[in-house]
Amino acid sequence: MTVSVTAIPMLADNYSWLLKDSGTGKLGIVDPAEAAPAIAAIEAAGGRLDVIFLTHHHGDHIDGAPELKTKYGAKIVGNAGDAHRLPKLDIAVQEGDYVPFGAANARVIATPGHTIGHIAYYFGDGGLLFCGDTMFSLGCGKLFEGTAEDMYESLQKFAELPKETLVCAGHEYTQSNAKFALFVDPQNAALQARAAQVAQLRGEGKATLPVTLGVEMASNPFLRALDAASLKRLRTAKDHFS
Numbered sequence: 286m287t288v289s290v291t292a293i294p295m296l297a298d299n300y301s302w303l304l305k306d307s308g309t310g311k312l313g314i315v316d317p318a319e320a321a322p323a324i325a326a327i328e329a330a331g332g333r334l335d336v337i338f339l340t341h342h343h344g345d346h347i348d349g350a351p352e353l354k355t356k357y358g359a360k361i362v363g364n365a366g367d368a369h370r371l372p373k374l375d376i377a378v379q380e381g382d383y384v385p386f387g388a389a390n391a392r393v394i395a396t397p398g399h400t401i402g403h404i405a406y407y408f409g410d411g412g413l414l415f416c417g418d419t420m421f422s423l424g425c426g427k428l429f430e431g432t433a434e435d436m437y438e439s440l441q442k443f444a445e446l447p448k449e450t451l452v453c454a455g456h457e458y459t460q461s462n463a464k465f466a467l468f469v470d471p472q473n474a475a476l477q478a479r480a481a482q483v484a485q486l487r488g489e490g491k492a493t494l495p496v497t498l499g500v501e502m503a504s505n506p507f508l509r510a511l512d513a514a515s516l517k518r519l520r521t522a523k524d525h526f527s
């Protein structure tokens with residue numbers, strides 16, 4: 286794996302992700318909400334931008350893309366089916382497509398649920414998953430357009446990836462997600478350990494992402510087959526969380 290990744294905090298709680306291919310020096314960015322923090326990170330990393338990967342059409346994932354394309358001539362990648370509501374696409378993709386990036390390839394995974402046209406990008410070889418607003422650490426995205434069944438199927442696609450995969454999600458929601466996760470799954474030791482780690486990281490002002498898929502498989506209630514007691518608590522959760 287020759288691609289490394291760095292989180293770029295944007296807006297209140299968004300993460301955009303800067304990719305660097307060590308072999309070619311190529312840079313890519315995932316979901317630039319804003320241009321200015323992206324440009325600062327790009328200039329520090331080599332001053333070029335080759336590819337802009339978009340997961341979905343929400344403004345807090347695309348608004349920086351046009352300025353970055355104009356400044357660096359980067360190619361914009363996004364879902365062909367959502368082209369009408371994304372910045373002009375140079376590479377329109379769909380489920381199963383591969384997008385070359387340096388020596389690596391990003392596999393496109395259709396993940397409807399948060400939006401109908403949401404896609405994720407997976408760099409194989411035990412690599413990286415850019416899942417936008419489909420999955421967060423200890424949680425998943427709101428269902429703005431898709432159904433719960435759509436979201437379930439999308440999350441199951443992530444559950445099939447190697448456990449060492451680094452999950453690079455679109456928001457720092459982990460600490461509030463931990464409260465819900467602990468409510469529905471209070472006896473889960475892996476979740477308790479993750480929640481304690483998250484509290485420490487946030488206390489130090491640090492990001493809780495990326496996180497391995499293995500940790501999420503053990504702690505994220507939306508990826509786990511919950512036992513009967515947890516399902517019972519889940520039914521009462523809406524009285525505690527709104």
Ligand SMILES: [Zn+2]
Binds near residue numbers: 341343
């Ligand atoms: Zn969104």
